[in-house]
Amino acid sequence: MIELLRTRGIKDERLLAAMQKVERHHxxxxxxxxxxxxxxxxxxxxxxxxxxxxxxxxxxxxxxxxPGDKILEIGTGxxxxxxxxVEMGARVFSIERHVSLLNExxxxxxxxxxxxxxxxxxxxxxxxxxxxxxxxxxxxAAPDVPEPLSEQLQEGGRFVIPIGDxxxxxxxxxxxxxxxxxxxxxxxxxxxxxxxxxxxx
Numbered sequence: 001m002i003e004l005l006r007t008r009g010i011k012d013e014r015l016l017a018a019m020q021k022v023e024r025h026h027x028x029x030x031x032x033x034x035x036x037x038x039x040x041x042x043x044x045x046x047x048x049x050x051x052x053x054x055x056x057x058x059x060x061x062x063x064x065x066x067p068g069d070k071i072l073e074i075g076t077g078x079x080x081x082x083x084x085x086v087e088m089g090a091r092v093f094s095i096e097r098h099v100s101l102l103n104e105x106x107x108x109x110x111x112x113x114x115x116x117x118x119x120x121x122x123x124x125x126x127x128x129x130x131x132x133x134x135x136x137x138x139x140x141a142a143p144d145v146p147e148p149l150s151e152q153l154q155e156g157g158r159f160v161i162p163i164g165d166x167x168x169x170x171x172x173x174x175x176x177x178x179x180x181x182x183x184x185x186x187x188x189x190x191x192x193x194x195x196x197x198x199x200x201x
Contacts, residue, residue, distance in 0.1 A: 001024075010058065015057060018084050028078070029044055045104075048075075048192055049077075070135075072137070073094040073137050074123035074139065074194070076094040079114070079116075081137070083112065091117075095118070095127060124199040125148045128148075133153060135158050138159075138162070140191050140192050140199075141189075145174065159181075166200070168188060
């Protein structure tokens with residue numbers, strides 16, 4: 001899987017090392033265990049998916065995580081993305097709207113000794129109590145940048161989010177410079193919708 005990511009253009013060796021250490025089969029449901037290391041998204045329940053490894057890699061690389069960075073993750077899902085961030089030295093704060101998925105992810109991450117702070121709630125509102133964040137990663141597609149999230153981004157921080165309609169989206173990396181947002185489109189993707197007050201209703 002790691003060599004495939006290299007051939008697809010992922011260059012961050014710290015990221016590749018982190019993804020090598022995080023064993024994806026721990027985050028995949030039993031019926032799909034034999035596909036754990038395929039470069040494909042897989043169902044995890046509640047009409048959600050664990051992202052394909054390439055998606056995790058390109059989003060994390062765009063986030064440019066440094067050891068000690070405080071990262072807000074919107075969409076805990078299986079916990080796989082959070083585990084990769086922890087392996088890179090980040091302090092992870094994660095929000096999931098599906099309580100059943102969050103409970104499973106918490107149990108899994110605890111068993112694997114990945115320490116994150118998490119809660120059930122509306123990710124589009126962010127987590128003001130712990131803001132500002134050095135980075136924000138959104139693992140579901142939004143119609144636009146949720147204002148509460150951009151407000152909770154640290155000056156100089158990075159924000160990775162898929163934006164578009166319900167059928168197709170583009171992945172953007174957004175940087176806050178002098179309290180203004182500068183965006184760069186990375187590539188096209190297909191994500192589950194970001195549901196919430198500042199996302200899709």
